[in-house]
Amino acid sequence: MKKIKKTGKSDKKPKKELFQSPRGMADILPVQQPWWDKLIGIGQELAGLYDFGRIETPILEFAGIFEKSLGEATEVLEKQMFIVKTKGGDRLAMRPETTASVMRAYFQHHLSYGQQPFKVYSFGPMFRYEHPQAGRFRQFHQFNFDIIGDTDPLYDAQIILLFWRFLQLLKIPGLTPQVNTVGCRVCRQHYLRRLKEYYGKLKNKICKDCQRRLEINPLRLFDCKEEQCLPLKAAAPNMLDNLCQACNSHFRAVLEHLEENKFPYEPNPFLVRGLDYYSRTFFEIFGGSEKTAIAAGGRYDYLSEMIGPRLVPAVGGALGMERVIEIIKSESLFIFKAPVKIYFITIGEQAKKCGLRVMEELRHAGVKIAESLGKDSLKAQLGAADKMKAKLVLIFGQKEVFEETIIIRDMASGAQENIALSRVVEEVKKRLR
């Protein structure tokens, strides 16, 4: 362990370059875990209450799954997928999202023959080759809820209410949920034509980006923040006014269910979703002081047809875990109490050897023990115990080994007592109460 001392400053030490985690991919260290545990814990609790089962799908999937499902105009597809070529020649993609994977699993395991709807949740890492910035990473985590096999607008509402509840339990401030609809294939096409017509006439009034958007993805015109484009939005044709009969009543039903639950949504006719498989209802929930998008989702009735044998309706959503954690951290919304610690001190070789056995015994009995076997002096070990705010310290030295006793010390009062080694588990448990 001892480091070799440098002979002098004049030495040209060849600098060894340290490895770093890949760009946009972060380590989640022990000090950060309590937040993750909290988030996952609440998610799983809700999953239980709403009767969602857990599903885990592979991080790698055939690239075709995502290529077929995401839509041609989306950036996610164009250049953001991490592609892996196997030795056998398969093109696998690191999942940029899980919706398609879940749907794939649904067909692969014939889950449509079980009870419907099929309700599942999942969480884990997603990968998108992006330019990292605030709240955006190349590896990031999502918590998903999906309901497959039912068209009822009740389920649209349930998903939205579920994510809302999730974020409320996390005490996220400034939550603003927005809801909109993209209609079905028929009325969306119709609407897009009207939208293109409208902006086509104004082509020379809109910014360069918007002219490009008009060709590729006209809905994205609504996202533009350029001054010249903003005022044109208000008079633009509105999806709501162009819905077909069925889509209109579906959307109205969703809103009614939300209202019955006193859900404070904001209808936003200019809210836009990027992915092609969405149909009808979709939502996005913003929160935190920056009002970032932290959860989003919607109905995706068409996905099943894109990657599966037939049409199966579905609705779901995803929560951006890093974004949520960033908010609850910065607002200090949860204070985590350090667990009560017991520190085990050994003095001398003999005691170390026997001590390991005693610690095993305590741990088997469910007592949490900290120790640093590398330290030798009692002083240093007591210092360490103090620094980690240990409540109790067990001192085990040469003499105690011989006498088959152990010293138990209360760190707050400094009082200590010599007890029989055979009684240590019992005594420690008593003092913890």
Add this chain to the structure above:
RNA sequence: GAGGCUAUGGUGUAGUGGCAGCACAACAGGUUGUGGCCCUGUUAGCAGGGGUUCAAGUCCCCUUAGUCUCCCCA
């Protein structure tokens, strides 16, 4: 993919082109097996690579990383 800003020990920070300092943390001591305070010591740094210069942490270029805006998105 486009652009702006930034980079000094583990962390936080000083440093008119002229000897890289401070604080915290970590580690070890301050005489036998008793913590917090205090004292002493040790470890550890100019992100990497080029260039200008008698001399570069400091000026210039490239790379890398971080951060932010756009694009896009959770």
